[in-house]
Amino acid sequence: MQTHSYPAARAPATPAARRSQRKQVRAGELLDAALALFVEKGYAATRVEEVAAQAGVSKGTLFLYFPSKEALFKAVVHENAGRPLADAQRQVAEYAGPTAELVHEFIRRWWTQYGGTPAAGLTKLIIGEAANFPDLARYYQGEVVQPSHDLVRGIVQRGIDRGEFRPVDAKAAAHLIVAPLAQLVTWRFSLAPCCPPGTLPDPQALLAQHADMVVRGLSLHAPETA
Structure with missing residues (x-):
C-alpha cells in the first residue's frame, strides 16, 4: 500500500x-x-x-x-533607489565574468531595476527641486548619486586592474557613463510625453549602444587620441 x-x-x-x-x-x-x-x-x-x-x-x-513629509520622501528614495542600488552593489561584487560583459549587464539591469520603473521619476524631481530643498538634495546625493558613481568607478577600475581596460581616470569615466543614464530618465519624465512617438530611440536599444561605446572606448586596444 x-x-x-x-x-x-x-x-x-x-x-x-x-x-x-x-x-x-x-x-x-x-x-x-x-x-x-x-x-x-x-x-x-x-x-x-x-x-x-x-x-x-x-x-x-x-x-x-x-x-513628516521630509521623512516620507527620504523613505521613498531609500526604498525605490537606495535599496536597488545596494542590490546592484552585491551583484557587481559577485560577478565573475569579463568586465566588458559586466558593463553591459550593469546598464541592462539599471534599466529594468530603476530607469524603466516609476522610481526613475525621482531623478527628474530632485533635479527640478534641489535648489528649493537643499537638505533633500544632499540626502539624495548621499543615498543615490555618490554610491552610483562609486559603483561605476569600481567597475571601470576592475577592468583596469584586470588588464581589460586601458588606464584612464576612473572617476571621470564614471561621470561620463552615468550622465546619459540621468539624461534618459530626465527626458522620459519631461519632454518625452509631449513629443511625437519615435523622437527618441527605444531606450533599451539606446542603452545597448551606450554600453557598446563605453566598452570600445575603454578597451585596452582602443587607438590613442592625439
Whole structure:
C-alpha cells in the first residue's frame, strides 16, 4: 500500500506577527502612493493628506509611520533607489565574468531595476527641486548619486586592474557613463510625453549602444587620441 507524507501544518501566525505583516503592507502602500504623487506633482506640491487618501488611510495614520513629509520622501528614495542600488552593489561584487560583459549587464539591469520603473521619476524631481530643498538634495546625493558613481568607478577600475581596460581616470569615466543614464530618465519624465512617438530611440536599444561605446572606448586596444 502506497503511503504519502504530508508537510506539517503551519502554525497560525500569532497576533503580533499579523500586526507586523499589516504594518509592513501599509507602509508599502504609503510609499507607493507617495512615490506616484511626488513624481506626478513634485515635492512641494504634494500634500501628506493626498498621500494618505491615495493609500486609503488617515493623515494621522500616515504620521504613525512617517513623522513628516521630509521623512516620507527620504523613505521613498531609500526604498525605490537606495535599496536597488545596494542590490546592484552585491551583484557587481559577485560577478565573475569579463568586465566588458559586466558593463553591459550593469546598464541592462539599471534599466529594468530603476530607469524603466516609476522610481526613475525621482531623478527628474530632485533635479527640478534641489535648489528649493537643499537638505533633500544632499540626502539624495548621499543615498543615490555618490554610491552610483562609486559603483561605476569600481567597475571601470576592475577592468583596469584586470588588464581589460586601458588606464584612464576612473572617476571621470564614471561621470561620463552615468550622465546619459540621468539624461534618459530626465527626458522620459519631461519632454518625452509631449513629443511625437519615435523622437527618441527605444531606450533599451539606446542603452545597448551606450554600453557598446563605453566598452570600445575603454578597451585596452582602443587607438590613442592625439
